[in-house]
Amino acid sequence: MKKATSLVDVARKAKVNISTVSRTINQTGKIGAETQARVRKVMRELGYKPNRVARRLRARDASTHLLGLIIPNIQNPFFADLARGVEDVAYKHNFALLLCNYDEDEKKEQFYLDVMQAESVDGVILPPIHENDPAVMQVVKNGTPVVCVDRILSDSSLDKVEVDNHMGAYKAVEHIIAQGHRRIGFIAGPADSSTGRERLRGGKDALIAARVPIKSELIRFGDFKQESGRLLTHELLTLAEPPTALFVSNGLMTIGALEAIAARGLKIPKQIALVGYDELPLAAVFNPPLTIVKQPAYEVGRCAAELLLKRIADPKHPPTSLKLHPELIVRKSC
Amino acid sequence: MKKATSLVDVARKAKVNISTVSRTINQTGKIGAETQARVRKVMRELGYKPNRVARRLRARDASTHLLGLIIPNIQNPFFADLARGVEDVAYKHNFALLLCNYDEDEKKEQFYLDVMQAESVDGVILPPIHENDPAVMQVVKNGTPVVCVDRILSDSSLDKVEVDNHMGAYKAVEHIIAQGHRRIGFIAGPADSSTGRERLRGGKDALIAARVPIKSELIRFGDFKQESGRLLTHELLTLAEPPTALFVSNGLMTIGALEAIAARGLKIPKQIALVGYDELPLAAVFNPPLTIVKQPAYEVGRCAAELLLKRIADPKHPPTSLKLHPELIVRKSC
DNA sequence: TTTGCGAATGCAAACGTTTGCGTGTAGTTA
DNA sequence: TAACTACACGCAAACGTTTGCATTCGCAAA
Numbered sequence: 001m002k003k004a005t006s007l008v009d010v011a012r013k014a015k016v017n018i019s020t021v022s023r024t025i026n027q028t029g030k031i032g033a034e035t036q037a038r039v040r041k042v043m044r045e046l047g048y049k050p051n052r053v054a055r056r057l058r059a060r061d062a063s064t065h066l067l068g069l070i071i072p073n074i075q076n077p078f079f080a081d082l083a084r085g086v087e088d089v090a091y092k093h094n095f096a097l098l099l100c101n102y103d104e105d106e107k108k109e110q111f112y113l114d115v116m117q118a119e120s121v122d123g124v125i126l127p128p129i130h131e132n133d134p135a136v137m138q139v140v141k142n143g144t145p146v147v148c149v150d151r152i153l154s155d156s157s158l159d160k161v162e163v164d165n166h167m168g169a170y171k172a173v174e175h176i177i178a179q180g181h182r183r184i185g186f187i188a189g190p191a192d193s194s195t196g197r198e199r200l201r202g203g204k205d206a207l208i209a210a211r212v213p214i215k216s217e218l219i220r221f222g223d224f225k226q227e228s229g230r231l232l233t234h235e236l237l238t239l240a241e242p243p244t245a246l247f248v249s250n251g252l253m254t255i256g257a258l259e260a261i262a263a264r265g266l267k268i269p270k271q272i273a274l275v276g277y278d279e280l281p282l283a284a285v286f287n288p289p290l291t292i293v294k295q296p297a298y299e300v301g302r303c304a305a306e307l308l309l310k311r312i313a314d315p316k317h318p319p320t321s322l323k324l325h326p327e328l329i330v331r332k333s334c
Numbered sequence: 335m336k337k338a339t340s341l342v343d344v345a346r347k348a349k350v351n352i353s354t355v356s357r358t359i360n361q362t363g364k365i366g367a368e369t370q371a372r373v374r375k376v377m378r379e380l381g382y383k384p385n386r387v388a389r390r391l392r393a394r395d396a397s398t399h400l401l402g403l404i405i406p407n408i409q410n411p412f413f414a415d416l417a418r419g420v421e422d423v424a425y426k427h428n429f430a431l432l433l434c435n436y437d438e439d440e441k442k443e444q445f446y447l448d449v450m451q452a453e454s455v456d457g458v459i460l461p462p463i464h465e466n467d468p469a470v471m472q473v474v475k476n477g478t479p480v481v482c483v484d485r486i487l488s489d490s491s492l493d494k495v496e497v498d499n500h501m502g503a504y505k506a507v508e509h510i511i512a513q514g515h516r517r518i519g520f521i522a523g524p525a526d527s528s529t530g531r532e533r534l535r536g537g538k539d540a541l542i543a544a545r546v547p548i549k550s551e552l553i554r555f556g557d558f559k560q561e562s563g564r565l566l567t568h569e570l571l572t573l574a575e576p577p578t579a580l581f582v583s584n585g586l587m588t589i590g591a592l593e594a595i596a597a598r599g600l601k602i603p604k605q606i607a608l609v610g611y612d613e614l615p616l617a618a619v620f621n622p623p624l625t626i627v628k629q630p631a632y633e634v635g636r637c638a639a640e641l642l643l644k645r646i647a648d649p650k651h652p653p654t655s656l657k658l659h660p661e662l663i664v665r666k667s668c
Numbered sequence: 669t670t671t672g673c674g675a676a677t678g679c680a681a682a683c684g685t686t687t688g689c690g691t692g693t694a695g696t697t698a
Numbered sequence: 699t700a701a702c703t704a705c706a707c708g709c710a711a712a713c714g715t716t717t718g719c720a721t722t723c724g725c726a727a728a
Contacts, residue, residue, distance in 0.1 A: 052452040053391045054714035096449045099433035115430045118386040258619040285592040287621035351708045388684035
């Protein structure tokens, strides 16, 4: 790595002190107009680019123009969309993005949180592993702005943007019932995740509202990953009295469920109807097109980033809590 | 942002000089065993975490444990997989990852390349916009290790890992011909991208080898994005004599093609056969399951990251060039 | 002429590391 | 005992910024 041109080089060539250069860059302090012009000229000539590392080291209070995003897995389209939302906002404000996949692994989460602090990022966006995530709490205590997405933290003093999970599941199950189904298989998420629980409750509430009895044998708990969707769907379909419709409460598990259904050669929606969660790249052109609950993933990321930037600018700002609405997209699978 | 515990704090409490602490951390220089033990103990007690920013600032030659990844769009599953491959390797070696989406936009690419340098990352992984990317060249000249993925740079002194595009397209078209098709629509990528050109040539070569005449009206050039796949498929299907099979040369455009086909209510493969490029989340369970050319995206990322780490460790190492093999996955769509 | 004052700029410390060099101590050799 | 050597560790500079505190200068007010 060659040494790049630095403040000193510019200062020397422009015959001023480095502080003058610094101030013209940051528009801080009083600098004469013609001096500024000269400095700028030299900067252009030398192709000077401020060193972000040095800047971060010195001014840990000032903005370092670096954001952290810690997500379970970028291969999940939901998080890919979310990440893209964050990135677009970040770019618009000249922020770079540190991206980390923690795979629901607390060890990895801890590692990456440490990295965030060690890199002294301006702020972090993440879905906490569970409501009482001590590692995240610690970061918050250290004074790093944090905004939670998708899942929430019990500490209510944080900015957060979530999607109304209860509503999403409610709409889905309501729709399934409206199609005439009574035996509805429910592939839920982990019981210890807020999203999993809320979607479960939403589904149950829809059942209750329609006076459809809740059968615990029809409810299975997965881990939001593809394989568990496949396995649990098989389980449900081998029941003595199998469900006529399926509600799968996240995107990856929906793929798994489709695998199981395809393996059994079942026709959708005749033999088994299905409502999924999360929009997937091929869902709209699927055969039959998939009825799903669409979460505004990109919007979540966008809002979160904007909240974070706002908080960085004004740390005292009272915490904002956003709840975005999912949308039931009725196609042909149910 | 509270100030974290630093070397000085540790040094003070352990009654040694900061250099001693630094050396015990990095295992450099000679430090007595019992001193090391004492220092380590204090570090644990204080929960000391080295400041990566300061480390990077000081030791721009030493490893800063930060990698940059600049890709067109993380929402493209191909790049999501690739990114994941990079990330896994990075994590295993305690590197963090700076992720950027440049959207095939030279302005953005330039911005992010500047960020990379300003952050003094250890190295960068990217698919160059086109073969003669001056911005990337500049970074290379500055001494930052760069490895190209997916697409290549004319400068052959770089490490690179690509997928054999010619082979992928060849296999695909060969298979289409083997299924008895003679009128084959080809949705190609941009003519000014190496991947686009190589896939086109691969397809043409398969046609030539089978003595199937090449009709230029059946070849359309897209931009590797979904919308162009949709539009061009419509174009091809409105031809007086439409193709009986389609080869779509990337994942996003395949989705678009499927949109067009669905909009026209055509049956796959009876009315129109299709071979896509890139594995997509629902491709295997699609109805019919999609025949596609699968690129080892994760592997590309993994190899690239390993190459990069190797180069960082040994900058003089002669450049390595990897060419991974795509795989034709025959399912039911052709 | 002196004093005061604001505007423009310079000086130097600080951020938290790494590292070349210097120093002290103990052990070895002549 | 003197001279070396090896080892363990301390000192201080350097990385490229930002920023509080001078300092200089010109000019208006007293």
